[in-house]
Amino acid sequence: MHNLLGIHHVTAMTNDAERNYQFITQVLGMRLVKKTVNQDDIHTYHTFFADDVGSPGTDLTFFAFPGQEAGRDGTNMIHRIGLRVPNDEALAYYLKRLSDFNVDHGEIYEYNGHQVFDFEEEDGQKYRLYSDEKNVGVPAGTPWKNGPVPLEYAIYGLGPIEIKVSYFDEFKTLMQEIYRMEIVQESEDMTLLEIGEGGHGGQMILIKDTATPIAYEGYGQVHHVSYRVADSESLDFWRDRYDKLGMGHSGHVDRYFFEALYTRIGHILLELSTDGPGFMGDEPYETLGESLSLPPFLEPHREYIEAQIKPFDTRQSK
Template structure:
């Protein structure tokens, strides 16, 4: 079988209040809380996962919420905008919903021939609802307030803002198998035909813009999807052959990962489909327990004592 990058696996961002984060993404946007766990490197901090019913790759948005985090600033060298696919005709619902919940949003606009509705989460993270040209047939998670006919389907695209796009584009094309789909001025759209959704990376070239500053309301990294560990390690060889530094394989409990920083400064991850999220909870139970990496289980009482309350 040909080794392919299967579009986006997940995107990880930084937040402030964990409770505000959960309330916004589950109650306003209508995503499913998939996992409540902790940061592998900082077990006093939550790692929250959102997505569809089962946590399908291409729907997974994760956050490290730091209660006292300063507000970050989107800029060059980072992923800046996350686009979610929504059905045609759903913008009226979302505009009304954003107004009711005091969400900061802009007017519908168009890029690359697609309508999009820009908005921000409570920390200022830049998000967009996008009506894909060719639709999106993924089954959404729905809630009492956000029904299937208007609900998000998962990622449509992610935008990387860069001072210079050429070398980043070469990673996408030469290693990941993406192709240039369209260009409008300093905006470049790359896509892969390996999957039908979560398949688009947009590059925006802004040579004189300020570099991004990490903090609440900014993206930490984006993860590309591969089938399994064998394919993962073959991509590691490809990255090494380009002279880039890349980590060894890391077990993240729900997937295996490699990390490297591409030439434009964005942290890229490659993550596997296996084993998935229904390993320590059933699909029906996802997001209902505080789950700790095995090395932290003996410290559960101390960790629970310092984690912010979510009720």
């Protein structure tokens, strides 16, 4: 009844909120649906990119911590973000598009039965673009209708999240026992797990890595991944489940745009988030993400917050 429904969002860290905004919107063609601040550090931007209306499962978000050092890849980290396009033709379109924008990328290859290719953002953040041509499972969202990418090709959701750990067997067991994830494919050093309706919108790729040093967190890396629950009642179920299992957690956190519950499995920060209320409640559809949006408890501090963060122009309707 309260099973996880799929991936909700992924939050990464960037060294430049404005450059990152240009890359995600103008190169990748995802819509900025909310420009706000990190509720736990109001000196830091928190930007939310998603589909046309900010649907859960399409949401890629970024923190821009002032003065943060670059991250160092290694084991015990969320290693790569997956993004979804409708078919193989769309994958080929993006391969050319990223070449035209001089984005570092690999070539198309087959991975776990699907056509994909890997690419990197300027700050080192790693991505993999997945073709949904043979995919069945969690539905994708709606492409950004006024974006720079033709609708038939555009990114419209999050894909499998790749995690590297040295404690491979233990982590895999915990994903099965705690979250009821199911193994759909497995080899000696890779396990593909899924939740909900499965498919690209509900998958975790677990990689065994005992050879490299532990990753050092910084910009160009993923901060956490979140999985979807239906509502507050489901979130309460998971809070009680954590308590029964003796797991530390954040308790129920109201993020205004959704409600959240955080825990850490080894080095990996996992969040559970409600599907609602969503991003459409405080701004008109036509101008989503164009102004600094603050939750009600931060609104009295707007003048101070705006003086602390470097403004940048996100108007699409100008």
